Amino acid sequence: xxxxxxxxxxxxxxxxxxxxxxxxxxxxxxxxxxxxxxxxxxxxxxxxxxxxxxxxxxx
Numbered sequence: 001x002x003x004x005x006x007x008x009x010x011x012x013x014x015x016x017x018x019x020x021x022x023x024x025x026x027x028x029x030x031x032x033x034x035x036x037x038x039x040x041x042x043x044x045x046x047x048x049x050x051x052x053x054x055x056x057x058x059x
Contacts, residue, residue: 008053
């Protein structure tokens with residue numbers, strides 16, 4: 001994952017109170033500087049949630 005996508009994962013974990021080690025992640029960039037992070041239950045293909053993170057506006 002790119003450093004921006006890793007930042008997004010950390011921000012999501014901080015905002016939700018989650019533990020990033022509980023999940024596996026995939027990242028895509030559907031728009032410039034916007035990262036879509038899909039969280040899967042660690043070790044499975046079970047999708048837990050999907051988030052978007054705007055790197056420019058830090059939201």
